[in-house]
Amino acid sequence: MNLLEERIKKDGKVINNEILKVDSFLNHQIDVELLNKVCKELASKFNGVDKIITVETSGIAYAVGISQHLGNVPVVFAKKSKSLITDEKNLYVKEVKSFTRKTSSQIYIDKSYIKENERCLIVDDFLAEGNATMGLVAICENAKAVITGVAIVIEKKFQGGRKRILEKGIHLESMAVIEKFVNNEVIFAEK
Amino acid sequence: MNLLEERIKKDGKVINNEILKVDSFLNHQIDVELLNKVCKELASKFNGVDKIITVETSGIAYAVGISQHLGNVPVVFAKKSKSLITDEKNLYVKEVKSFTRKTSSQIYIDKSYIKENERCLIVDDFLAEGNATMGLVAICENAKAVITGVAIVIEKKFQGGRKRILEKGIHLESMAVIEKFVNNEVIFAEK
Numbered sequence: 001m002n003l004l005e006e007r008i009k010k011d012g013k014v015i016n017n018e019i020l021k022v023d024s025f026l027n028h029q030i031d032v033e034l035l036n037k038v039c040k041e042l043a044s045k046f047n048g049v050d051k052i053i054t055v056e057t058s059g060i061a062y063a064v065g066i067s068q069h070l071g072n073v074p075v076v077f078a079k080k081s082k083s084l085i086t087d088e089k090n091l092y093v094k095e096v097k098s099f100t101r102k103t104s105s106q107i108y109i110d111k112s113y114i115k116e117n118e119r120c121l122i123v124d125d126f127l128a129e130g131n132a133t134m135g136l137v138a139i140c141e142n143a144k145a146v147i148t149g150v151a152i153v154i155e156k157k158f159q160g161g162r163k164r165i166l167e168k169g170i171h172l173e174s175m176a177v178i179e180k181f182v183n184n185e186v187i188f189a190e191k
Numbered sequence: 192m193n194l195l196e197e198r199i200k201k202d203g204k205v206i207n208n209e210i211l212k213v214d215s216f217l218n219h220q221i222d223v224e225l226l227n228k229v230c231k232e233l234a235s236k237f238n239g240v241d242k243i244i245t246v247e248t249s250g251i252a253y254a255v256g257i258s259q260h261l262g263n264v265p266v267v268f269a270k271k272s273k274s275l276i277t278d279e280k281n282l283y284v285k286e287v288k289s290f291t292r293k294t295s296s297q298i299y300i301d302k303s304y305i306k307e308n309e310r311c312l313i314v315d316d317f318l319a320e321g322n323a324t325m326g327l328v329a330i331c332e333n334a335k336a337v338i339t340g341v342a343i344v345i346e347k348k349f350q351g352g353r354k355r356i357l358e359k360g361i362h363l364e365s366m367a368v369i370e371k372f373v374n375n376e377v378i379f380a381e382k
Contacts, residue, residue: 021276028270029304032255032263056248061266064223064252072223075252079219084293085212102275113220 004038004176005188007031008154014184018128018159026153027058027125038175039065042123042151045173049073049148050119053140055096055107055132056080058125062153066123076114078107078136092142096135107135114143127152127174130161137168149173157189195229195367196379198222199345205375209319209350217344218249218316229366230256233314233342236364240264240339241310244331246287246298246323247271249316253344257314267305269298269327283333287326298326305334318343318365321352328359340364348380 001009013021025031043066052070054063055078063075082088091108098105114120122136133150140147150165155174165172177189192200204212216222234257243261245254246269254266273279282299289296305311313327324341331338341356346365356363368380 015276019276023276023301024303028267028301030251030255030266030268032258032266035255036259036263057251057268057270060221060248060251061255064221064226064255067223068227072227075221075223076219077221077248079248083289085206085210085214098274110214110219112215 001188002041002175004034004153007034008176008178008186012186014181014186017181018156020154020156020178020181020186022154030061035061035065038062038153040069042066042153042173042175043069046070046121046149046151046171048119049121051076051114051121051145052123053109053114053120053136054078054123055136059123062125062151063123066121066151070121074113076109078109078139080105080107082108092139094135094138097129097131107132107139109139111143114140114145116144118143118145119148120145121148122150123152124150125153127155127161127165128159130159130164133161134164137165137170154178192379193232193366195225195344198225199367199369199377203377205372205377208372209347211345211347211369211372211377213345221252226252226256229253229344231260233257233344233364233366234260237261237312237340237342237362239310240312242267242305242312242336243314244300244305244311244327245269245314246327250314253316253342254314257312257342261312265304267300269300269330271296271298273299283330285326285329288320288322298323298330300330302334305331305336307335309334309336310339311336312339313341314343315341316344318346318352318356319350321350321355324352325355328356328361345369 052075093108149171152174179187179189243254243266284299340362343365370378370380
């Protein structure tokens, strides 16, 4: 087990057979020491990155942390709600279903911030069904950017996101890969 | 002018007499090099911090960056929407009006993540009327935490947030302080 898997064993709460609660260290309270180590490790798996793409909210901290180990490349985060100053005519938009919220929402990125041939690394805190990640993949494809890979903090392998990403031929790295939950316990995938 | 003020002059867009658009480097695309420098400078103004409190979305990256210069203290970000796994019975909740969105929404923090007497530094990307910041202040007060200060990336001084924070006797530091907008130009406050 790596340090993140150990932390999940210690502080993660298995809510049911599908959902793991990690808000004491990952997506409500953030353990910044852990984040620094996870980001350094994930960043070491990739090179040739011009830009990091994520989606609000919980991915942002990790996207910035990974950037800090890849030459401080810019981070772009897809937004979920529009403000008075959103330029509606210049957006990549994608419909995305949230796994834990059971709702569907639009995510968007201003077209100015992903350029043709830019080498983009997609980052997110969780990979479940892969809806958010595949939404970002689709936006990068629309922008004719090059997808260098996908970096995930915690992956729930049994929910299918991995399969969708690999089918696209995209390089995927997850810091912790969960095989399944059994009796409220987390079973990690063999490496 | 400091490096952030120079960047605002160069890439910020004054939308009207109240709103500055900085999404090319601050709150949609993030210039991580700039973020590192801003966070180092803001962190240097505070010490004795146990925890950093912010609110999703755009404050998160800066909260983590400041933490990295204050011993990697934990970051807690208030959330704006509940998920299936939110523990409804254990929340500090506050109603907050958004300045740029003209909507009102609830922000909440799980009570487990702010403790009595914890020395909290509140961080946000923007200070306008101070609604979000004062919401976080109220939550810290409810938790009987100690508010060490408020660190802001860009402050629009003429919108009143500063006054509300200082009236509470709270130490406020902003990296860029905007006095006003004149003919679509940004005028910074005298230091």
